[in-house]
Amino acid sequence: MQTVQIVIGLAIILFTYLDFFHTTLSGNGFGIFSRIINQILNRIMIQNRSRSIFKFSGITHLLLTTFLWMLLLFIGTYAVFSAEDSMVVNGTTGVPATVPERFYYTGYVLSTLGVGDFVPGTDTSRVLTGILSFSGFILITTGLTYLLSVINAVLEKKQLSFLISTMGKDVEEIFNFYKQQEDLENLISNAGDLRQQILQNASSYLAFPMANYFLSKNHESALILQLARLHEVIMIIRLDWRQESVQYKKLTAILNGIKKYLELGLEDAGAAKHNEEELKTYRSYWMKHGYYFKNEKAVDEQFSSSLKYAGWNWKEVYKLKEEE
Template sequence: MHWPLFLVSVLLLFTIGYDFFFTVISINGAGSISSRLSALISTVFLKMNYALKTRRVLKYSGVSIILSLIIWWIGGLWLGFYLLILSDELSVVTASTGTAADMSDKFYYSGYILSTMGNGDFVPGSSRWQIVIAIFSFSGFIFITTAMTYLISVSSAVIHKRSLALFITDMTVLDEDEDRMNCLYENEADLRSMINRHNQNHLAYPVVHYFFSMDKKASFSFGLWELNEVIVLIQNNHAHRPHKLKPLIQAIDSYLNTMSEAFIPRVQRDNETEGVNSGELRKEQLHNLLKSDGWNLTQNEIT
């Protein structure tokens, strides 16, 4: 037994397992490695967006991150299992002759066993390795099926995000301020429910943030900016009752607080901002959200 190789494989498998299950099952965000990998890939696409001055490249951001995470999880599991059986010369043997499998054969076998129990050309070298390999075959099945379920959940969350953006656009597209304010009052409950749901989706699947929209109409961050403008109109209009929008404002602030945990700079009150009201702080957070979504606009240019 090659103990250093054995310890490296165990450490890698533990790291992969923790990162995978925390990201996929915990519903509390992503594992540290998955979140860093996602942020790194997203940063590359955002820089390409600014350099090429086109958002078309951003359409590949989300899918690239998902594929990278799958490669990290499944590939890491394969590598960890390969190093584990490589630590013992007789862990895997040729079925026909009983001789020890070489390094390339073990690499092939370790990948094959993650989805099946093998095809019979190689077999475990002892009863102890039979148990280990059976566990890894089952683990591979769990990883693959759980990853597919995760992809379905992420797709559903992305669709909800875009539906929410279009729902907001349908309200803010009205020409008259009075019409937009009345429309917001009529749809406040549904809108609040959808924002809260998106907030929870974002907490469970942070990768949703990296699925960027190509135009403003389908962009939730841009729609939220426009929605806040309507809220400000109502708050400054004494003929309306702005207190009825407090639940909606609370939902928006809750979402922005969620985003401040990882995706946008947190806006804090200090000596310079102590006199700034919550509306101005919210506006600054929304502007930061626009930048994190790849919209390279100043507050004066946002229309």
């Protein structure tokens, strides 16, 4: 039974570190546990009718995920040190530690502090104490480094969102901004940089997935909303150009960058209900400019999911400035 408990404790610790390192260092998104926890928390926040809670979303996700990692690590470590009486003893008398004292010892081992009043009582316990105290240090330092990287990714996300918002406050203003340029000189000259920034933010989904849960209640700083508006406008103005033209190819490159951003997102295309007829109604807006929007179902479904779980929807995408 003692060996089984040690194995179970070590299994919990191993699972915790696999999830932790997959999330913070792998560059391949959340671990299974972290993904589930953050998706559940995101859905709870989105159900709140007031967007004022959004300003606490990112820090809530970070703190809760970190707390759960530490809790699992603590539970696993405590299970190991509670496997048998002699695992932890009083440093002076050699008497086996009580339950509260083992709890106390576990906390000090993981924090790498230690005061010497309680010590490991067996060779197995000594080896495990050395390993676990070192692993606690790794979790703390790696977690702090990851936090700084997430904050940097959030700032880059807002920077791109603000850049797009300077082109116009709604789809109509963005459309007019580009239609005033007969050959799209401004857009074409900056297409490479814009696409690069979009792809750079897309990579943040994988490297720092936590950054996606820093939600915004403002249009100007909501990247997915701004990308949806830009996507709709570019899909329309691209219709003015032949496929072999430089303009068409540059516009397509930007659209491909947006698609890649969506593909690397945290939400699957089917995560939210997609109302195709409702979207067609919103896109009928372009008919007043003489355009008919050609739907791409896969992209539309992905946008619907991404918008919903960032606190937005297609109505907000097509909402004009004077309606706000």
